[in-house]
Each structure stands twice: as C-alpha cells, then as structure tokens.
Amino acid sequence: MVRVQLPYHLRNLASVGSEVELEVAAPVTIERVLDALEASYPMLRGTIREHASKQRRAYLRYFACQEDVSFAPADDPLPAAVAEGREPLIVMGAIAGG
C-alpha cells in the first residue's frame, strides 16, 4: 500500500485522517498515486492538480524521502520506500504567514 499525507484542508475535504493508504500498481509514480487518490476521493479532483492539464497547483509541492520531487516528471518512479509503504508521499501546502 502507498501512503499519502495530505494538507489539513484537503484532509477535511476528503474526511480522512493524517494519512490515506492506496493500492497503486507498479511502477509507482506521482501520476499513478494521484490517479488512485482522486479515484478513491473524487472531491479532491482539481485541488492538487488542474483538471485538464494535470499540472500541480502552484502552491503545493510533493515530498518523498526528504526530497522535493515536485519537479520530477510525473511518470518517474517514486523511491522504493514510498512504493513499498515504508515512507509516505507528502503533499505539502506553501506556508502562509503574516
């Protein structure tokens, strides 16, 4: 199972806890994880990536194994630790202060 951590507001929108677990067929990529996430939680469509272009929304980033993988091609395999569920894929919102 692949583990995904969502930002606070998306957890509320999807009515889930701090992590969700998803079945994702290998090779595990960001694109496949998000496809599985949106299939299980359709209310998240359009909130992480744009509907048509599938582009990541500008104020969000993807972190995996202490690395920022936001700018890697969406069909690049994620680290084995994420694919095997030992580490989560983290969807992180830009911090907002002031």
Place this chain on the structure above:
Amino acid sequence: MPNVRVLIGTHKGAFIATSDAGRKNWKISGPFFGGLPIYHVKGSPLNPDRIWASQTDDWFGQVVHRSDDGGVTWAAMGNEFAYASKPGTHQWYDGTPHPWDFKRVWHFEPSYHDADTLYAGVEDAALFKSTDGGATWAELAGLRDHRTGSQWMPGAGGLCLHTIILDPHNPQRIVTAISAAGAFRSDDGGETWKTITKGLKSNFLPDPESEVGHCVHHIAMHPSHPNVLFMQKHWDVMRSDDAGDTWREISGNLPSDFGFVVDVHAHDPQTIYVVPIKSDSEHYPPDGKLRVYRSKGGDEWQPLTQGLPQENCYVNVLRDAMAVDTLDECGIYFGTTGGQVYVSPDGGDNWLAIAENLPAVKSVEVQTLK
C-alpha cells in the same frame, strides 16, 4: 424553526446566523470550511435548505460545496469549470492579449424555476450553468464570445463576473455584470448577449462613454419590476427603467457616489439602499461614519445611522455583502471587511449587529423561511 437565515461568506470560512421574525436575537453557527476564503453562499428560492458555497484560494483552487439540510452538513460538488470554446484572449492590465484562465467562482445564482439549476459567475469572466445541482457545469459561451470579449480588461480585483440577475417571470432574461467590462443582458436564456452600458460614463476610460470598460460593482433588481435596474458603479449610482438599455445617474446628494453594494427593499420596488465609500483610493466610509443611504428611486438620499458606528469606522462593504429579507417589515443586512454583520429589522431606520468579530465579510445573503 427560525424565520430568517443569513448566509455569510468570509475570508476565513462561512457562517450562518438565524433568528425569529424579531431579528434581535441571533444564533450563529460555523465556521464552515474554517480558514478558507468563501466568496459566496446562496440558497435555492425553491428549496431553501439547498445551499451552495464557493470556496476558492490559491492553494487548492475552486471547491463547490452544497448542503441539502440548511447548512448542517455539506458535500463537495463538481469543480471543473472548462471554457466551452477555444479560450482565446482578453486584455491584460498592460493592454496585451492574455489567455482566458479560470480562477474562481464569485457568485452563484440559483434558478427560480428548478432547484437543480443554478448559474455561476466566474473569473476570468464567464457564465456557467449547472442543471444537476452543481455536479457538472457548462459554460454559456455566448457571453464570453461577445464581439467585445477580446477587449475586456480586469480591474484590480480580477476580471470577474460578479452579478447575475434572473427574472422570475421570464427565464429567458439574464443580466450580468463584469469588472471591468460592464453590463450585459441576454433575452434568450444566455445564448446571445448585448451590452447594456448606454448612459454610463467612466472618466478613467479614454472614451468615458465607451461600450465596454466600465467597472460595474453591482446591480440590483426588484423581482416585480424586472425592467428597473439599479447600479453601483465604480463611481456613480445609476438607474435604468428599460432593463439596462439606457441609464441615468441618480447619485444626487450622496456624500460619495463610490461604493460597492446596492439593493432594493423587498416590498417597495422604488426604495433602494447604498453604502457610500469615500473614494477608489480610500475604501472606507466618508468621515469614519458608517452610513447606509436610502432613497425613493434615487437622487434624494437619506442617511441611516441609528445603531451604526459614527466615528472611527474604516471598514468597507463589498459588492455581494448586502441583502434583504421578505418579512412583513423588510429587513436590510450588510457585512463589512471588519467582520461586522448588521441588520435593520425596520427597513433601515434602526440597526444592530448580528456579529461583530467575524473575519472580513465577502458576501451576505438572506433566506426568509416559512
């Protein structure tokens, strides 16, 4: 059961205030969608327990929420607003062509005739319609495809379609307003559109009487008088008696004719309300006094101050933040960027605060419950 339900959209969530017909004792629930900007909350006139809310921010984009139990529980609805035709371009701030790009829903307008049908006014300016309660959306592309569309230019708040007026007696008629393009009317259900800007004058335009480019802030109509429209423009309060074909200024003795809101008394189609704001550079009331102005048809205005702060008040009242109820003695409501929501249970003579410390209020709508 309450007699009045006030739907409040704020910069950090939605709130619902309820009261009996006295409108003096209020119960507030919320925040709903706490921490998130809620541009508009509005209920169906056919089924008041069906309410839509527009949540929109730069992090997660557009989310449409719907409640079918008067705001107790909510479900996410469709949030894909895809332009129907090849997007093309409008003018950017510097006058260069800029691709049309969906950003947010500013306003929902539910149908008078079908509880599953509602319209959404969006930025970049376009009109969308849903016939399945908000699950899916289709653009009424005739508006954006208007021959002037490529000339439309955003105001500082964005190129937003913020006003949608439906005629309860004629489903074919729709009036919209766009900042800073102007006002438009369709008489065929949204297929084709005409500009309704004759008589508007905007001195910031190279041609002050241009067909488009006017920064219309809001338009109001009484449902029994669909040909009479009242407009608060960037500057100037205007009136049309021919459904927008021509306009005349009715600012009269207002201390400032800049402002955002305008609304009409529920039982007297000639009685109108505005909240003057000092200027386009100073978005707060003149002299630090929060005053609603009331007029019979325009030109002669009376300040309404009883119960409103008359010193050191420097809040704004945004374009969708005024509404009226339809109880026997019409109630007038408005919200401020300082987080206050005021009600006058007697048509404007006396005011009291429903809430004083909410986040900045973006919109106020009122439901009169049977």
